[in-house]
Amino acid sequence: MPELDLRLNYPATARNRDAILGVLREVLPERGRVLEIASGSGEHSAYFAPHFPSLTWQPTDLDPGVLASIAGHAAASGADNIETPMALDVTARPWPVNEAAAVLATNMIHIAPWTACEALIAGAAEILPTDGILFLYGPYRRNGAHTAPSNESFDLSLRSQNADWGVRDLEAVSDTATAQGFTLHAVHEMPSNNLSVIFRRNG
Numbered sequence: 001m002p003e004l005d006l007r008l009n010y011p012a013t014a015r016n017r018d019a020i021l022g023v024l025r026e027v028l029p030e031r032g033r034v035l036e037i038a039s040g041s042g043e044h045s046a047y048f049a050p051h052f053p054s055l056t057w058q059p060t061d062l063d064p065g066v067l068a069s070i071a072g073h074a075a076a077s078g079a080d081n082i083e084t085p086m087a088l089d090v091t092a093r094p095w096p097v098n099e100a101a102a103v104l105a106t107n108m109i110h111i112a113p114w115t116a117c118e119a120l121i122a123g124a125a126e127i128l129p130t131d132g133i134l135f136l137y138g139p140y141r142r143n144g145a146h147t148a149p150s151n152e153s154f155d156l157s158l159r160s161q162n163a164d165w166g167v168r169d170l171e172a173v174s175d176t177a178t179a180q181g182f183t184l185h186a187v188h189e190m191p192s193n194n195l196s197v198i199f200r201r202n203g
Helices: 011-027 043-051 064-077 114-127 149-161 170-179
Strands: 032-037 055-061 102-106 133-138 140-142 182-190 194-201
Touching: 011 043, 011 102, 011 133, 011 182, 011 194, 032 043, 043 055, 043 064, 055 064, 102 114, 114 170, 133 182, 140 170, 170 182, 170 194
Parallel strands: 032 055, 032 102, 102 133
Antiparallel strands: 133 194, 182 194
16 A cells, blocks of 8 residues: 655745745855754755755744654655754744754744744744854835735735734844844845845854
8 A cells, every 4th residue: 555645735835945045055054953943844844955965954843733744755855964853832942952053934924923933033042053044034024014015915814814923024023133142144035025034143
């Protein structure tokens, strides 16, 4: 009897992964662990990890139900630098991972309460070394305004599903990171009106 394929597939992942990979090539360290928060289907970790063979990729997700999908994509990738996926709730401390060279979260903070964004940044500050990277990808408001009508519509849709969700103000995220000892390193404009936001941990 053939083994059940538990892999999930999200079309948006395939559309954005190469653009994200280009930024990651610029900012990720040469060695160490990349802690991926909210890995979802696991498609990103399975795609990115083979491009960074000297890094160890640790995928995680709040939902234990997707861990089988993450593991399935990791196995299919053939990469030997992806660790066993684990459940991780950014608001529950201490995290099950106590050190990393970089923390990566794509499309997370707008589909979660603001307290989750605060907890993500605080948790990253606890485990990253000096100059460690916190990488956040997704849509943002800038200077109090949406960057595109599509983002405004997306924001309304998110808030209709859960009043605690929504596209975040980049300035609020940056202020929160600064308070936790990070410096805003770079902001890259990405396809579909998204941003890659990179913070570095201060010494």
